[in-house]
Amino acid sequence: MFDTIRNNSKILMGLLALLIIPSFVLFGIDGYNQRDAKGAVVAKVDGQEISQQEWDAAHQREVDRMRASMPNLDAKLLGSDEARYATLERMVNDRLIAVAAQKQLLVTSDQRLANYLQRDPSIAGLRGADGKLDMDRYRQMAASQGMTPQMLEEQVRRDLSNQQVLSVLQASAVASQRQSDGALQAYLQRREIQMQRFEPANFVAKVQPGEADLEKYYQAQSDRFRSLESVDIEYLVLDAASLEKSITLSEQDIKTYYEQNLQRLAGKEQRRASHILINAAKDAPAAEREKAKLKAEALLASLLKDPKAFADLARKNSDDTGSASKGGDLDFFAKGAMVKAFEDVAFELKQGEISSVVESEFGFHIIQLTDVKAAVAPTLESMRPQLVADLRQQQAKRQFAEFAETFSNSVYEQADTFKPVAEKLKLTVQQAQGLTRSQATQQGLLSSPKILDAVFAEDAISKRRNTAALEVSSNTLVSARVIQHRPAALRPFAEVKDEVRTQYVKDQALSMAKAEGQARWVDWKNQPAQAQLGASLVVSRDQPQGQPQAVMDAVLRADPARMPVLLGVELGQQGYAVVRVNKLVTREEPNPQQHAQSRQQFARLLGSAEAAAYLSHLKSQFKAEILVSKPKAVAAS
Template sequence: MFDAIRNKSRILMGVLVVLIIPSFVLFGVDGYNNRAERGAVVAKIADFEITQQQWDARHQQEVDRIRASMPNLDPKMLGSDEARYASLERMVDERLVAVASEKQLLVTSDQRLANYLKQDPSIASLRGPDGKLDMDRYRQLAASQGMTPEMLEAQVRRDLSGKQVMSALQASAMASQLQSDLALQAFLQRREIQIQRFSPADFVSKVQPQDAELEQFYQSRSERFRSTESADVEFLVLDAATLAKNIHLPEQDIKSYYEQNIQRLSGQEQRRASHILINAPKDAPAAERDKARNKVEGLLASVRKEPKSFADLARKNSDDPGSARNGGDLEFFAKGAMVKAFEDAAFALKKGEISAVVESEFGFHIIQLTDIKAPMTPSLEVMRPQLEADLRQQQSKRQFAELAETFSNSVYEQADTLTPIAEKLRLQVQQVKGVSRIPSASIQGVLANPKILEALFSEESISKRRNTAAIELGNNTLVSARLISYKPSALRPFADVKDQVRTEFVLEQAMVLAKAEGQARLAEWQKQPDLARVGPALIVSRDQTQGQAQKLVDAVLRTDPSSMPSLVGVDFGAMGYALVRVNKVVPRELSSPQQKAQTLNQFQRLLVGAESAAYMAHLRAQFKVQILAPKPKPTALAAS
């Protein structure tokens, strides 16, 4: 809803980082909890509550939307607890804005709602040539979002009211060039540095472990050496795409469908016309309109007397500059391209005929129909592939709707096998070995879906080996699966993983030695700076890191300018240790006027985002927002 709150800046995000809330992540896992927990309250906003079930449903909608727009997305991207929590926070903020708009009496009138819907491109496209809304397609649009038209309009009304909560605040946030320059001077400060690195690879040869050390390492870090939980799985898929392949289409059905749709397949008739326009807006004074009408009637008399003079009269008299230079020619057009009065007149004429005076919102027209292009009708054989595909799709969807309940009931009623329902519906039971709880690159298709995996590896599925419930994956697809065999995670014997233990032990000890060497040199060089052996000088800043890790750049920029040159140590863990000599602050290059305007605009957006975030925090406190679901700890990847 509020793009300004979520907007990311490429360069200036750090300026107000203490004020700006993180962008909401759009990816998430399905995360269905146990049925007993579905009714639990996970958040409260004033007197309004969000339940586990609502959270699950909202999260699934987001996942489905992402999958539809990014079908090749790695399923692992949908497994983040942080992302799932973000969807809850998004729900909370949307509801919070709705509550605030109600309390502040920011109501969206029927007229404003109607105007908005009229201008919305997705709804405008549903209007026919006569300007009327196609209600069937409108209902389909609402249904595609899981709503009725009334629900859709109520949602739009809430959104419009909610926008009023933030619009005044966002419009009032102003930044000066001086503020922008001062912030950039601090944020994008440049510093000259020299680096000496201590890599673990340089210390590997110094680590000579004994078997006793390896066994102790193995015992102390046993979780690293456990086998992956896995299972052999069988599953059944009911989907419209598979049903479509098995549908036989009688030739008569194809011919009938062709004949029923021949008009749609043929396209529209097109007409070519020329016109003479005399401008006369409807709000013009009556005398001006009478003058225009008299002129056009005189021209009409002339062209009726001498039809061949039409083009010349159009060039000399028409107020439509686009067509006048071409003798009034408007090229070919179909229904819906012209205003209604003009269209009605043009499509009522025969080729070569000249109309009476036609009044439209632009003024007065004389129309001459110069050509008619009949729609081309493709043959049955040309259209056969499309017709068969359309018929199969229609019939497969109907079959899916008819069989979905049978499928869902059968996998539940005969919970210890998938064979009977497969035979009944003529489906194939498929098997895959070595499936793990976390989606892996080697497993494709439905078993890479987090929702299926969560159901398969639930406690009930593992202990009782029952079919999962029929799980809907969208696009007219239902899946049920069951475990054939299950291998829990277990500590692998030391003998089997000894080589892995040795590799990890040596790497860990090499990291320790690299860090120790770096810290020793840091202490030595701080006492005797002349002994420091560092690399060539380079200049770094937040926007020009020169390929250096962000951790190093941050450490450099935290160094007190008054104590330069100075040494700072940076621990990179598995990547080793680095000593950095920070020599001096380097003045920023002067920005061009165009760059200054661009950065001012970016700073303005950040300021708007910061003030919006601060106001949202105020609203959370005012309406006593409580998020009862525990906030997940950031993963190592997210933290970095």
């Protein structure tokens, strides 16, 4: 066969050119490669498409973030259809806001970006004792999110620009006292109720199914008793974290790394200063700036007569609210932390010396140098743990880069086994049984949509060959191979009989509870004196007393003019409730502090409501649409 191909290669090349080149002309090479890779289009915003692949990746990032912050959170919640749909809705909203920011020319200046990054706690933690940013750790932080520092900064810039779309609207929401008081009075209204609940648990003993009942139920509800499609797999993981554990370092490696980085580790000299700032925007009228300068010069003249009055004058006159309350104190800082005009003067002053008036983009400063902290080089022993960790991480990443090509080629070229590449790279072949298509039933790497999509692909199941090397996270490659496939199927009645009985009893008890509750509601409406209700209880939105939301909604919708009124309330899987709403109860007058807090809360709620309304307007303006169906549980909410 191969001889035939070689002997007729020119003819074959001609045929391939006729077939392939037109498709490149129509779609472009990138489009040809990427069209299928990204999967189906799941949403559109202003003509921009969101693909299934982008949705999967975004949800995986959300899952990883949630698991990191709440390790004990039920994985089933994170992998549910409702959670995935919520991720897609957030993606659409984010795209909407980004489009609006672009159309409205909302940009973030370099100075605003620098100020934000200066205050960001996650970045502040990467600064050494000298205040200098540890660039290696900064690059590592960006890499952990799959980005370079430049990409991270551009993302922050975009986020700050996007925030402007809604933040001004939210901050500008103002409610009058009459408006907020009226709304809060209605929202926090209290009502006295009495209630009788009809719960399924009280009817379980009355359900006595026979064999025929269970078989009939099994046939009618067969979808409940189907096994999920599943696969058993073996898989191979190449990741920098595992490689790091196997790396050993010589004493000379550590010493050399220490000496190479001594200047960085020692940091820079730090200075502590206080200042008085008289605000004057760079683009303010000349007369306004001159007035600010004259005020600063008058304060300087006063300080030169009495330098000890610096802190007092700063508290009374400085426009820098962050430092004014501390007598102008800015604490220690290194070069690169302040604007250049300020920094140049601060690093020329002697301890205790007061500068002349210094002009910067913020206005006019008077600076007093209060302390100097010289750079101190740490010892090798004090830095050993950090040096060892950094070196291991660096070498592991280099080793990963060297191994990645071998790994990717080997799992493809020897597609029916992992043994050769595992032996060559000293990796362990792992196994997992009973994987399903749902992320919620898997843990760790195997919850990745990339892996699940690959192992449940038709070729992977039918041919039992290694998947391609999948990059499931930064510096992590995985290849998997299906070794057994079990299609979804109706489980035999004998196998699920106990489960059928449990479900049957549960459903029948729920039906009986609801029927009894509805019957009592009708009877008690006709004969109010016969109503057997519990003790009276006062409820409100902020104090629901543990009542189900369905009860609270019904109680608060009841017309005060018709009280007392008897209500029948469906409680879903919790059964049924008959509730009598007796009367309104006067709300206790809040103290001034509670009143102020309530008004602030109402203003925030009003701002959120206006932002939501504006977002709805943007959806219409920019033709945002989600092209996948909403899960039933979400649709019902």
